[in-house]
Amino acid sequence: MQETHTEPDYLAYQGKHKGIFAWILSTDHKRIGLLYLFSFLLFFSVAATLGVLMKFELIAPGKTVMDPQTYNAMFTIHGIIMIFAIVIPGLPAVFGNFFLPILIGAKDVAFPRLNLLSWYLYTTGVIFVLVAIFAGEGAPDTGWTFYAPYSFRTAGNMLPAVLGAFILGFSTIITGINFIVTMHRMRAPGMTWTKMPLFPWSLYATGWIQLLATPVIGITLLLIVAEKLFNIGFFDPTLGGDPVLYQHLFWTYSHPAVYIMILPAMGAISEIISTLSHKTVFGYKFMIGSMLGIAIVGYFVWGHHMFTSGMSNVSMYTFSLLTFMVAIPSAIKVFNWISTMHKGSIDLRTPFYWALGFVFVFMIGGFTGLMLGSLAADIHLHNTHFVVGHFHYIVFGGTGFAFFGAMHYWYPKITGRMYDERWANIGLTIFFIGFNLLYGLMLWLGYEGMPRRYFDYDESFHLGNIYSTMGSWIMYAGLGIIIINLLVSLKNKRLAPANPWGGSTLEWTIPSPPPVENFDEIPTITKKVYHYE
Amino acid sequence: MNQTAHTAVHRDDLASKTGMWLFLYTEMLLFGTLFVVYSVYRYRNSQAFHLAAEELDVAIGTINTIILLISSATIAMSITAIQLKNKKLALGLLAVTVICGLVFLVNKYFEWGHHIHEGLYPGSEILRQRGYGDVMFYGLYYFMTGVHALHIIIGLTFIGFVVYYIIKDDIKHDDFVLHENSGLYWHLVDLIWIFLFPLFYLIT
Numbered sequence: 029m030q031e032t033h034t035e036p037d038y039l040a041y042q043g044k045h046k047g048i049f050a051w052i053l054s055t056d057h058k059r060i061g062l063l064y065l066f067s068f069l070l071f072f073s074v075a076a077t078l079g080v081l082m083k084f085e086l087i088a089p090g091k092t093v094m095d096p097q098t099y100n101a102m103f104t105i106h107g108i109i110m111i112f113a114i115v116i117p118g119l120p121a122v123f124g125n126f127f128l129p130i131l132i133g134a135k136d137v138a139f140p141r142l143n144l145l146s147w148y149l150y151t152t153g154v155i156f157v158l159v160a161i162f163a164g165e166g167a168p169d170t171g172w173t174f175y176a177p178y179s180f181r182t183a184g185n186m187l188p189a190v191l192g193a194f195i196l197g198f199s200t201i202i203t204g205i206n207f208i209v210t211m212h213r214m215r216a217p218g219m220t221w222t223k224m225p226l227f228p229w230s231l232y233a234t235g236w237i238q239l240l241a242t243p244v245i246g247i248t249l250l251l252i253v254a255e256k257l258f259n260i261g262f263f264d265p266t267l268g269g270d271p272v273l274y275q276h277l278f279w280t281y282s283h284p285a286v287y288i289m290i291l292p293a294m295g296a297i298s299e300i301i302s303t304l305s306h307k308t309v310f311g312y313k314f315m316i317g318s319m320l321g322i323a324i325v326g327y328f329v330w331g332h333h334m335f336t337s338g339m340s341n342v343s344m345y346t347f348s349l350l351t352f353m354v355a356i357p358s359a360i361k362v363f364n365w366i367s368t369m370h371k372g373s374i375d376l377r378t379p380f381y382w383a384l385g386f387v388f389v390f391m392i393g394g395f396t397g398l399m400l401g402s403l404a405a406d407i408h409l410h411n412t413h414f415v416v417g418h419f420h421y422i423v424f425g426g427t428g429f430a431f432f433g434a435m436h437y438w439y440p441k442i443t444g445r446m447y448d449e450r451w452a453n454i455g456l457t458i459f460f461i462g463f464n465l466l467y468g469l470m471l472w473l474g475y476e477g478m479p480r481r482y483f484d485y486d487e488s489f490h491l492g493n494i495y496s497t498m499g500s501w502i503m504y505a506g507l508g509i510i511i512i513n514l515l516v517s518l519k520n521k522r523l524a525p526a527n528p529w530g531g532s533t534l535e536w537t538i539p540s541p542p543p544v545e546n547f548d549e550i551p552t553i554t555k556k557v558y559h560y561e
Numbered sequence: 562m563n564q565t566a567h568t569a570v571h572r573d574d575l576a577s578k579t580g581m582w583l584f585l586y587t588e589m590l591l592f593g594t595l596f597v598v599y600s601v602y603r604y605r606n607s608q609a610f611h612l613a614a615e616e617l618d619v620a621i622g623t624i625n626t627i628i629l630l631i632s633s634a635t636i637a638m639s640i641t642a643i644q645l646k647n648k649k650l651a652l653g654l655l656a657v658t659v660i661c662g663l664v665f666l667v668n669k670y671f672e673w674g675h676h677i678h679e680g681l682y683p684g685s686e687i688l689r690q691r692g693y694g695d696v697m698f699y700g701l702y703y704f705m706t707g708v709h710a711l712h713i714i715i716g717l718t719f720i721g722f723v724v725y726y727i728i729k730d731d732i733k734h735d736d737f738v739l740h741e742n743s744g745l746y747w748h749l750v751d752l753i754w755i756f757l758f759p760l761f762y763l764i765t
Contacts, residue, residue, distance in 0.1 A: 268693025
């Protein structure tokens with residue numbers, strides 16, 4: 029197939045710029061996707077290493093390797109980078125950019141230059157965050173939430189960190205607008221909304237959250253800047269301001285942000301499960317409905333982050349009830365994934381194992397979320413490691429598993445080469461064991477009462493922490509194997525065929541790697557989505 | 562085929578306009594958040610807000626409102642003018658918009674300057690002594706009108722580009738989506754002011 033094709037593929041293509049400029053000045057959605065991917069790889073390595081160091085500090089009570097202030101700075105930087113620079117841009121920035129146009133039969137996104145701008149904003153934002161670490165009075169130490177009034181009282185270098193997060197928000201908004209318009213205007217002829225695959229659908233739902241939630245954090249972060257620079261007082265109790273109002277505004281964005289992280293993950297998992305079961309997605313329309321449902325209801329549950337901050341009883345009951353309601357569409361998705369596998373002809377390849385892993389950790393993350401959503405339990409669990417375990421199961425377990433799953437699923441298409449599946453599976457197994465040891469024990473330790481955000485703990489939690497820290501090493505080793513295997517496979521001699529998994533969506537109809545313009549001729553869609561004989 | 566051709570082949574005015582409308586939603590939420598903050602503190606300090614609002618100069622506020630409404634009308638008319646191939650009129654009307662925007666900023670400058678001269682600015686000792694309600698009112702006043710003024714400046718920059726492109730004939734009767742989008746943005750900035758004006762000047 030490669031030979032018969034007239035256009036060069038997007039990797040070999042020579043534009044008017046050479047070398048690195050052919051990438052950082054390219055408006056090709058595929059190259060921008062890879063720019064994001066390599067940025068992620070860099071920042072993820074840094075933030076993951078910080079995480080391992082924190083776990084090492086927790087291997088024994090008292091000071092092990094770092095003092096409290098360093099520990100505070102570490103969980104802050106780990107949080108800011110992981111949340112704002114990795115999982116929020118996450119799947120949309122890499123796989124959305126790369127595959128959204130291909131999946132809907134378009135040559136590019138609606139605004140290619142804006143797309144490149146969003147990567148530049150992203151990079152600028154991260155540079156601001158990095159400046160915060162190394163310049164000024166000392167690294168930020170508030171946690172990634174920038175809670176008032178501490179965020180404008182601490183000597184730590186908050187200003188660049190907050191501005192960095194603000195700029196990253198802009199990048200998100202631009203990507204969201206770009207994707208929504210792309211889906212409205214650029215679907216191939218015949219591709220009606222109900223013939224659009226689920227990954228684009230998940231990006232559509234995500235796009236709206238990005239659009240409607242991100243401005244709230246944007247202005248809230250600017251308010252923090254104004255507090256710091258001008259003493260404006262909105263969140264300062266000594267001036268009549270209200271710190272809890274800050275929390276409301278912050279979570280008005282940051283809870284929907286969790287769905288910005290998880291919805292594209294769900295979309296990618298749907299693609300993987302359908303393709304490797306060689307069967308159409310069970311309840312396709314319910315899948316769409318549940319994603320939109322999650323996006324809408326998810327906008328109204330932010331209060332469950334603040335059950336212990338002081339709220340009226342009515343708000344507490346309401347937020348708790350709404351939180352439980354989000355579980356319904358999430359459960360629909362899990363049932364539909366399982367039903368998709370039922371009586372399918374399952375091909376047990378690496379991406380499928382990732383999808384199975386995703387469903388498992390997502391369920392643990394979801395159920396522990398329900399525990400935290402119930403008022404009585406939350407009072408006990410809120411400031412413990414249980415919360416840390418829970419959100420790592422969702423954010424790293426959910427989004428991370430889906431990200432690596434998608435990476436292994438689309439790798440042949442992106443690079444034009446196959447990877448070593450044996451090493452990929454070994455890496456996944458080690459990663460999976462380490463992951464559950466690390467975060468599973470966190471759930472238990474938190475349930476027993478170990479508080480979060482301290483570099484120290486009571487002697488009675490020692491044993492669990494030893495195993496949890498060992499889990500972090502195992503997981504880190506697994507991650508290393510997975511990433512090195514993917515990098516080494518770039519030189520693999522085994523070229524990938526156009527359709528290695530036997531998938532039915534549009535990306536498998538074009539050569540691997542795709543040509544610059546994706547399609548010689550824009551396809552006309554006649555069959556229904558996920559058609560298998 | 563090079564990269565520029567790659568992007569230039571594709572022109573979709575409706576897409577650009579859709580994108581602009583989506584962006585306007587984000588702007589509304591940006592200010593929407595500030596309106597929420599305003600309502601919370603107004604509810605808590607209604608007496609102080611009442612008294613503080615009476616100190617603002619309704620006359621300047623009204624003049625600025627009229628100025629912005631005129632500027633919105635002229636930019637809308639300039640879009641019609643460009644469609645009717647009347648380049649000169651379009652540029653003239655845009656010039657009126659720009660002048661109105663600048664006059665608005667000058668008025669705002671004097672208004673702010675007056676209050677700052679009286680010692681009413683965030684963090685000032687005088688304001689702090691007057692109590693929580695005044696701190697919140699003036700904090701909101703400076704922040705919200707400040708962010709709004711920033712939007713005026715951004716809007717004027719956009720319009721500056723539009724003027725440049727019209728002179729270069731890049732914007733013309735059959736290709737004016739940038740012009741239209743700048744108009745949309747300017748109307749939004751105007752609309753936000755229509756809400757800010759009563760919140761700070763009229764509701765006493």
